Amino acid sequence: MDNRECGRILGGMERDADIVIAGGGLNGPALALALARAGLSVTLIDALPAETRSDAGFDGRAYALALGSQRLLSALDVWPAVAGNSQPILDIEVTDGRAGAGAAPWFLHFDHAEIEEGPMGHMLEDRYLRRALLDAMAAEQRITQVAPAEIVAQETDLTGVAVTLADGRRITGRILVGCDGRRSGTATRAGIARTGWDYGQTALVCAVAHERPHHGTAHQFFMPPGPLAILPLPGNRASIVWTESTGAAEAINALSDERYLDILRPRFGDFLGEISLVGERFTYPLSLTLANSFVADRVALAGDAAHGVHPIAGQGLNLGLRDVGALAQVLVEAHRRGEDIGAANVLARYQQWRRWDTTTLAIGTDLVNRLFSNDNPLLRAARDIGLGAVNAAPGLRRRFIREAAGLTGDLPRLMQGRAI
Amino acid sequence: MQSASTIDPAEVAKFEAMAAEWWDPNGKFKPLHMLNPCRLDYIVGQIAAEFDRDPTAEAPFAGLRLLDIGCGGGLLSEPMARLGAAVVGADAAARNIPVAELHARQTGLEIDYRHTSAEALAAAGETFDVVLNMEVVEHVADPLSYLTACQQLLNPGGLMVCSTINRNAKSFAMAIVGAEYVMRWLPKGTHEWSKFITPDELYALLREAGLEPVDRKGFVFNPVSWSWGLSARDLSVNYVTASVKRA
Numbered sequence: 001m002d003n004r005e006c007g008r009i010l011g012g013m014e015r016d017a018d019i020v021i022a023g024g025g026l027n028g029p030a031l032a033l034a035l036a037r038a039g040l041s042v043t044l045i046d047a048l049p050a051e052t053r054s055d056a057g058f059d060g061r062a063y064a065l066a067l068g069s070q071r072l073l074s075a076l077d078v079w080p081a082v083a084g085n086s087q088p089i090l091d092i093e094v095t096d097g098r099a100g101a102g103a104a105p106w107f108l109h110f111d112h113a114e115i116e117e118g119p120m121g122h123m124l125e126d127r128y129l130r131r132a133l134l135d136a137m138a139a140e141q142r143i144t145q146v147a148p149a150e151i152v153a154q155e156t157d158l159t160g161v162a163v164t165l166a167d168g169r170r171i172t173g174r175i176l177v178g179c180d181g182r183r184s185g186t187a188t189r190a191g192i193a194r195t196g197w198d199y200g201q202t203a204l205v206c207a208v209a210h211e212r213p214h215h216g217t218a219h220q221f222f223m224p225p226g227p228l229a230i231l232p233l234p235g236n237r238a239s240i241v242w243t244e245s246t247g248a249a250e251a252i253n254a255l256s257d258e259r260y261l262d263i264l265r266p267r268f269g270d271f272l273g274e275i276s277l278v279g280e281r282f283t284y285p286l287s288l289t290l291a292n293s294f295v296a297d298r299v300a301l302a303g304d305a306a307h308g309v310h311p312i313a314g315q316g317l318n319l320g321l322r323d324v325g326a327l328a329q330v331l332v333e334a335h336r337r338g339e340d341i342g343a344a345n346v347l348a349r350y351q352q353w354r355r356w357d358t359t360t361l362a363i364g365t366d367l368v369n370r371l372f373s374n375d376n377p378l379l380r381a382a383r384d385i386g387l388g389a390v391n392a393a394p395g396l397r398r399r400f401i402r403e404a405a406g407l408t409g410d411l412p413r414l415m416q417g418r419a420i
Numbered sequence: 421m422q423s424a425s426t427i428d429p430a431e432v433a434k435f436e437a438m439a440a441e442w443w444d445p446n447g448k449f450k451p452l453h454m455l456n457p458c459r460l461d462y463i464v465g466q467i468a469a470e471f472d473r474d475p476t477a478e479a480p481f482a483g484l485r486l487l488d489i490g491c492g493g494g495l496l497s498e499p500m501a502r503l504g505a506a507v508v509g510a511d512a513a514a515r516n517i518p519v520a521e522l523h524a525r526q527t528g529l530e531i532d533y534r535h536t537s538a539e540a541l542a543a544a545g546e547t548f549d550v551v552l553n554m555e556v557v558e559h560v561a562d563p564l565s566y567l568t569a570c571q572q573l574l575n576p577g578g579l580m581v582c583s584t585i586n587r588n589a590k591s592f593a594m595a596i597v598g599a600e601y602v603m604r605w606l607p608k609g610t611h612e613w614s615k616f617i618t619p620d621e622l623y624a625l626l627r628e629a630g631l632e633p634v635d636r637k638g639f640v641f642n643p644v645s646w647s648w649g650l651s652a653r654d655l656s657v658n659y660v661t662a663s664v665k666r667a
Contacts, residue, residue, distance in 0.1 A: 039476060158526050336475050337460040338499025340527065345445035345453050352646075 211273025325412025442493025
């Protein structure tokens with residue numbers, strides 16, 4: 001397509017929206033809300049109808065939302081709708097060795113009382129977060145939702161971007177943001193290549209009900225086959241993330257629920273009493289994929305489309321919401337200065353802000369994975385350091401708690417709980 | 421000015437190339453693009469404060485008539501038009517005008533670009549609510565008569581934002597040796613150090629021209645974030661002032 005010609009076509013038209021977002025999962029709606037609340041218009045396109053996405057059944061998926069993510073949701077006025085269904089994480093216990101076999105030589109204890117901000121995070125089930133974001137979007141006049149719809153083409157010119165849907169409709173905006181996951185079509189169509197590797201491990205994810213209360217404590221056991229995380233959910237329930245080599249994980253997942261629990265029980269131990277499965281079982285192969293650039297001509301990527309880290313326990317979500325906070329802030333500030341929000345120099349600011357952080361995390365993740373086989377976000381704190389040494393130094397421990405809570409680095413204003 | 425339909429296609433191609441050059445953030449005008457967000461933050465803040473506008477509102481500068489002196493490719497004129505101001509962009513270099521016009525048209529913005537000077541506009545009796553006078557005063561032969569013309573262009577209660585480069589050993593090292601010779605951000609000979617003006621000298625000139633200086637800030641380059649920011653204290657190289665014409 002001749003850009004100059006395209007410029008005449010698009011430039012002469014009224015645009016459908018300032019920002020077109022591809023992807024209506026969690027990051028897409030959060031970004032749409034952040035932009036709309038600051039006065040920009042958004043069209044959000046998703047392959048699935050909103051009703052399907054907000055289906056209210058408990059499927060066993062839950063996120064460990066870092067404090068920064070919770071503040072972003074508060075700033076977007078979404079938090080009140082989910083707060084009642086969330087479980088504050090009050091303590092984190094990291095143990096090396098076998099679950100239920102008593103305190104191991106490496107024992108690390110993080111207590112939320114050590115930092116003034118309160119709980120370092122909250123566990124929140126996917127169904128509640130999804131529903132709250134979709135409800136908030138539906139109530140926002142500046143957001144138009146187009147779903148179900150499949151994007152088949154995108155083109156850009158000097159002033160904007162146009163996407164073509166499978167049914168022939170065209171939607172135009174100044175910038176297209178891909179929140180369409182680790183196999184992002186937006187990135188592919190923009191010619192953005194990806195770098196990645198596979199860990200040869202698979203996470204088994206499920207939720208259990210247990211006899212005794214968890215008191216808001218998250219547990220991480222580093223065990224020979226791979227780590228096991230027990231993350232507290234409201235009531236006597238917990239979200240389990242359990243990593244095995246891919247071959248073993250596939251074999252375990254093929255078992256009946258009863259046999260599956262038979263394998264889980266000795267790893268889990270009996271400190272919470274008898275356990276039973278609630279919700280579905282999931283498996284996630286652990287792999288990492290990083291977009292070689294987070295931006296292209298009039299295109300930006302956020303969330304897994306930019307960086308697919310382990311899709312477990314919300315690590316990806318916390319990172320994605322940081323993208324959301326940073327991108328929304330860059331675009332809104334540019335808009336208020338009268339800049340063209342899709343201009344290359346504006347998008348470069350987002351890339352500069354996020355890519356370094358993410359690449360560092362990707363490398364850190366890889367190192368930790370090699371050391372411990374897992375990097376739960378709330379436990380990422382322990383990377384590269386002997387756990388016992390950390391536990392012995394209160395200052396260091398507080399720093400790690402703040403890191404795990406997502407309170408370090410160049411925080412977007414939304415992640416400080418402030419409006420843009 | 422010729423209309424787009426009668427202009428020579430070879431000329432259009434040339435203007436398109438020049439417009440692309442002006443608007444390439446990594447091209448010849450990279451230093452201006454790097455400085456622009458910081459300049460705009462200052463300008464937008466000053467205009468909003470002076471005219472009591474809410475910068476978060478839609479088209480906050482609607483109803484304001486604004487002159488951008490030395491508009492070049494329109495790096496400031498376009499944002500001001502997007503914020504709702506009625507913009508006149510003036511440049512003494514004739515070749516910039518069709519280039520800026522073309523880019524505004526491509527972008528869908530209406531801006532009145534003219535090959536003229538502040539003095540000629542003042543003589544014609546034109547008036548504005550806001551005059552942007554950015555990185556110009558260090559290039560003119562007689563700063564006082566130039567600033568007097570700018571003052572005449574302002575409506576009573578109007579605002580002028582004026583930026584320039586300080587004159588000291590550091591500004592010589594940074595603006596000339598650094599920007600022109602080391603970083604090659606600017607063509608050699610862009611600036612003549614003796615024409616640089618200290619903040620106190622500029623304040624005195626503004627007052628003599630009949631304006632009341634109300635604010636000044638430094639533009640400071642941060643080599644860690646590789647971007648420019650505003651500083652209340654460090655006016656040692658690039659700096660900006662705001663002055664008003666009392667009603």
